[in-house]
Amino acid sequence: MTPRRLLLLTAVPLASAALVLAATLHTLPSYADDDDHVRARLLRERGEIMSLEQIAGRARAIRAGKLIDIELERKHGAWRYEVELLDPEGRVWEIDLDARTGEVLKLERDD
Known part of the structure; x- marks a missing residue:
């Protein structure tokens, strides 16, 4: 196996995994905000x-x-x-x- 092929087989999947992880971590705060709004609405509807x-x-x-x-x-x-x-x-x-x-x-x- 050539060094170039070895690089492609290891670097590309690692870079792809890093991008997926970064995208996932970036969206976490927005889910927390959505949960806060939903929780507040439910508490209000229940009169709490x-x-x-x-x-x-x-x-x-x-x-x-x-x-x-x-x-x-x-x-x-x-x-x-x-x-x-x-x-x-x-x-x-x-x-x-x-x-x-x-x-x-x-x-x-x-x-």
Whole structure:
């Protein structure tokens, strides 16, 4: 077997496998995002959490400003929304709200 043929028999399959692996790893975060959206929708439909619109309104009622980010996460066995808001003076606030009731769990300036 010639060195060129040996190279083709080993390098091409390895390169192909690396490309397939890279493509698979690249798509994993999008599946996680899809799962998060599905989970949030199911929790909302079951009445376990408030809607995003309700939480956004609640956060704006607590602190005036522009919403920067809203995340739903589970901490200490309960769902909570972590809201980041930019106030008119340019300060960033973090507001943690109970996802079921909208109760304020934390309100602090995010320095």
